[in-house]
Amino acid sequence: xxxxxxxxxxxxxxxxxxxxxxxxxxxxxxxxxxxxxxxxxxxxxxxxxxxxxxxxxxxxxxxxxxxxxxxxxxxxxxxxxxxxxxxxxxxxxxxxxxxxxxxxxxxxxxxxxxxxxxxxxxxxxxxxxxxxxxxxxxxxxxxxxxxxxxxxxxxxxxxxxxxxxxxxxxxxxxxxxxxxxxxxxxxxxxxxxxxxxxxxxxxxxxxxxxxxxxxxxxxxxxxxxxxxxxxxxxxxxxxxxxxxxxxxxxxxxxxxxxxxxxxxxxxxxxxxxxxxxxxxxxxxxxxxxxxxxxxxxxxxxxxxxxxxxxxxxxxxxxxxxxxxxxxxxxxxxxxxxxx
Amino acid sequence: xxxxxxxxxxxxxxxxxxxxxxxxxxxxxxxxxxxxxxxxxxxxxxxxxxxxxxxxxxxxxxxxxxxxxxxxxxxxxxxxxxxxxxxxxxxxxxxxxxxxxxxxxxxxxxxxxxxxxxxxxxxxxxxxxxxxxxxxxxxxxxxxxxxxxxxxxxxxxxxxxxxxxxxxxxxxxxxxxxxxxxxxxxxxxxxxxxxxxxxxxxxxxxxxxxxxxxxxxxxxxxxxxxxxxxxxxxxxxxxxxxxxxxxxxxxxxxxxxxxxxxxxxxxxxxxxxxxxxxxxxxxxxxxxxxxxxxxxxxxxxxxxxxxxxxxxxxxxxxxxxxxxxxxxxxxxxxxxxxxxxxxxxxxxxxxxxxxxxxxxxxxxxxxxxxxxxxxxxxxxxxxxxxxxxxxxxxxxxxxxxxxxxxxxxxxxxxxxxxxxxxxxxxxxxxxxxxxxxxxxxxxxxxxxxxxxxxxxxxxxxxxxxxxxxxxx
Numbered sequence: 001x002x003x004x005x006x007x008x009x010x011x012x013x014x015x016x017x018x019x020x021x022x023x024x025x026x027x028x029x030x031x032x033x034x035x036x037x038x039x040x041x042x043x044x045x046x047x048x049x050x051x052x053x054x055x056x057x058x059x060x061x062x063x064x065x066x067x068x069x070x071x072x073x074x075x076x077x078x079x080x081x082x083x084x085x086x087x088x089x090x091x092x093x094x095x096x097x098x099x100x101x102x103x104x105x106x107x108x109x110x111x112x113x114x115x116x117x118x119x120x121x122x123x124x125x126x127x128x129x130x131x132x133x134x135x136x137x138x139x140x141x142x143x144x145x146x147x148x149x150x151x152x153x154x155x156x157x158x159x160x161x162x163x164x165x166x167x168x169x170x171x172x173x174x175x176x177x178x179x180x181x182x183x184x185x186x187x188x189x190x191x192x193x194x195x196x197x198x199x200x201x202x203x204x205x206x207x208x209x210x211x212x213x214x215x216x217x218x219x220x221x222x223x224x225x226x227x228x229x230x231x232x233x234x235x236x237x238x239x240x241x242x243x244x245x246x247x248x249x250x251x252x253x254x255x256x257x258x259x260x261x262x263x264x265x266x267x268x269x270x271x272x273x274x275x276x277x278x279x280x281x282x283x284x285x286x287x288x289x290x291x292x293x294x295x296x297x298x299x300x301x302x303x304x305x306x307x308x309x310x311x312x313x314x315x316x317x318x319x320x321x322x323x324x325x326x327x328x329x330x331x332x333x334x335x336x337x338x339x
Numbered sequence: 340x341x342x343x344x345x346x347x348x349x350x351x352x353x354x355x356x357x358x359x360x361x362x363x364x365x366x367x368x369x370x371x372x373x374x375x376x377x378x379x380x381x382x383x384x385x386x387x388x389x390x391x392x393x394x395x396x397x398x399x400x401x402x403x404x405x406x407x408x409x410x411x412x413x414x415x416x417x418x419x420x421x422x423x424x425x426x427x428x429x430x431x432x433x434x435x436x437x438x439x440x441x442x443x444x445x446x447x448x449x450x451x452x453x454x455x456x457x458x459x460x461x462x463x464x465x466x467x468x469x470x471x472x473x474x475x476x477x478x479x480x481x482x483x484x485x486x487x488x489x490x491x492x493x494x495x496x497x498x499x500x501x502x503x504x505x506x507x508x509x510x511x512x513x514x515x516x517x518x519x520x521x522x523x524x525x526x527x528x529x530x531x532x533x534x535x536x537x538x539x540x541x542x543x544x545x546x547x548x549x550x551x552x553x554x555x556x557x558x559x560x561x562x563x564x565x566x567x568x569x570x571x572x573x574x575x576x577x578x579x580x581x582x583x584x585x586x587x588x589x590x591x592x593x594x595x596x597x598x599x600x601x602x603x604x605x606x607x608x609x610x611x612x613x614x615x616x617x618x619x620x621x622x623x624x625x626x627x628x629x630x631x632x633x634x635x636x637x638x639x640x641x642x643x644x645x646x647x648x649x650x651x652x653x654x655x656x657x658x659x660x661x662x663x664x665x666x667x668x669x670x671x672x673x674x675x676x677x678x679x680x681x682x683x684x685x686x687x688x689x690x691x692x693x694x695x696x697x698x699x700x701x702x703x704x705x706x707x708x709x710x711x712x713x714x715x716x717x718x719x720x721x722x723x724x725x726x727x728x729x730x731x732x733x734x735x736x737x738x739x740x741x742x743x744x745x746x747x748x749x750x751x752x753x754x755x756x757x758x759x760x761x762x763x764x765x766x767x768x769x770x771x772x773x774x775x776x777x778x779x780x781x782x783x784x785x786x787x788x789x790x791x792x793x794x795x796x797x798x799x800x801x802x803x804x805x806x807x808x809x810x811x
Binding site: 072074097098101102105106108109110113114115116117118127128131132177180 | 698699700702703704705706707708709710713718721
């Protein structure tokens with residue numbers, strides 16, 4: 001990697017989050033059931049370049065949302081570092097966190113739940129201005145609210161300001177949620193499955209809007225999703241997560257056209273394609289079973305329990321690290337040349 | 340959901356509330372109660388009762404003791420004279436053979452009952468000196484000489500002349516004109532009741548038969564001109580009080596107090612004690628529950644420990660001990676009730692707050708940089724507020740009954756009037772044994788009615804607001 005430090009907005013290094021399950025007093029006295037940490041995120045490393053859209057992909061339970069929340073500083077990492085704009089922000093005091101939150105914002109998955117049902121759209125959008133004590137009276141704030149509503153293409157903005165969230169469609173709500181994050185002029189937006197709960201018909205519109213906003217304002221996105229098809233369309237680079245680790249990372253088109261890791265291959269296989277003559281054919285998936293419990297991660301390559309190409313060496317040898325395959329394409333499969 | 344409906348949460352609430360019959364009944368009674376409190380001066384027969392006169396024996400001395408309500412006459416065969424006050428006498432001047440020019444104040448009283456009043460009382464406010472020459476003209480033309488009374492050294496003082504105590508000998512003299520020798524031998528001026536003589540048909544057996552003489556009686560008070568000419572002598576607010584055997588809407592107690600006055604004056608205290616105590620304690624309990632849930636962990640554990648202590652202490656014995664140690668004051672009583680009754684809503688609120696704090700919008704607010712208190716007050720508390728309205732209404736009956744129980748034990752605040760204290764006095768005076776039901780039933784009934792009113796309101800609100808606790 002020959003990247004200038006100025007090009008990297010966020011550097012994540014060996015970030016881990018282990019949750020310790022609660023134990024009752026009697027359980028811990030009896031010593032039954034050893035405390036086994038749940039390794040939601042188990043050492044991930046990646047760089048976010050200024051102005052790019054970085055996709056984080058994985059099935060449920062892979063730790064992608066936990067990663068987003070750690071970057072949002074909603075949960076404290078167990079270990080590892082995060083460097084934002086050259087400054088270590090892994091553990092910050094209250095004041096620094098507040099400044100950080102003006103620069104990093106988040107769009108949540110569920111647009112129905114991410115806004116207080118008792119707030120009008122105007123109140124929803126004014127909240128960040130009040131929290132961060134942005135100068136100006138109500139009128140000045142209204143101007144800023146109208147500006148950000150226009151940015152997300154909610155027209156006419158004045159009409160939406162007096163409404164409650166439940167009076168809006170899912171797509172409109174996600175636009176409002178985006179406007180709420182934009183009002184503070186952030187540098188980095190964490191978008192946690194922003195379109196997964198929106199009708200298929202409006203998904204593309206929302207993504208196009210987000211892309212326009214990104215281009216206009218020069219934002220960086222961390223796009224968290226389980227949906228490969230939108231990721232290819234939307235992102236510049238993609239990292240695939242499995243059970244708390246990145247198993248493959250690379251430019252979006254390259255990764256999807258030439259997947260290396262068997263897990264990525266399986267994910268791409270799983271995308272349904274509408275094809276004539278294949279009406280009743282259900283694709284056979286190369287992998288089977290559920291994702292293992294993060295409290296009980298398989299030894300060696302953590303994917304070997306579900307991998308169709310697994311050999312004894314996969315479970316016997318230590319866990320493979322990310323390896324460079326050229327063109328900025330990284331993967332974590334030691335048998336990649338054989339398969 | 341139509342746009343119009345959701346325009347206003349209150350409109351939506353009201354649409355639901357209108358369908359709850361019990362809630363509407365509760366709301367109606369509460370509205371009437373509030374109107375009564377606002378327009379209390381219009382309802383109070385004794386207007387000065389709030390100025391500490393409830394326990395002032397001389398304030399009530401013109402009333403009859405333990406008189407049933409006036410409307411009980413409907414159910415009795417012998418009608419009793421009703422207590423009445425006459426305020427505006429007819430004034431005229433005439434010539435008197437002994438005193439020359441006199442000013443005459445005459446009160447006309449239409450007596451239509453079977454049992455005569457217990458007393459006729461003349462009252463006035465006067466300065467300087469005054470001389471009253473009083474007589475009672477009966478419908479049959481006979482005149483009962485009531486008496487002559489001289490007052491002096493007055494300075495805006497109340498003067499009082501009671502026929503029952505001050506005119507006994509004159510009434511006896513009147514009876515002697517008609518009654519038989521035999522009847523007179525068995526009695527003297529101390530054994531007769533002046534009003535019996537004055538309101539009975541004349542005849543030889545008038546002292547024993549007491550046939551009522553119905554018709555218009557005229558009481559005349561003459562004041563000679565040598566008194567009225569002197570400008571130092573002022574006489575004003577002259578009135579005649581007929582102390583009947585039945586009195587007012589709810590009768591009187593053995594201390595001659597008008598019970599209706601007590602009930603009306605007690606209403607504002609019942610409302611105040613009930614509402615203030617429950618609003619403060621429920622608001623505190625709700626905030627306690629939210630804070631306990633939101634902070635969680637050690638804070639939650641220690642707050643729950645404190646909660647367990649307060650929830651475990653029985654309030655009634657504690658109130659009794661405290662009221663016995665301190666001078667019973669309504670503020671202390673309310674304070675103690677608040678300190679020990681906030682626990683009611685804590686657990687429910689805590690469990691609901693646990694749920695709300697995991698909502699995405701709370702997380703979103705955190706991501707925006709909201710502080711803990713902003714989230715508690717702006718995001719969690721407003722959602723739990725409707726629930727607390729219902730709890731408040733449901734807590735009101737409890738506090739009213741607590742205060743009444745304390746008062747019943749004689750530990751109430753003596754400077755105010757409460758229904759519980761009326762019941763306490765009734766119990767002390769053996770009202771139950773003496774059959775003074777009008778002293779016991781109304782305060783008891785009104786305590787129950789106020790309790791029911793708020794219970795109705797609370798249940799109706801609970802029904803409507805609780806399903807709305809889900810946040811979307």
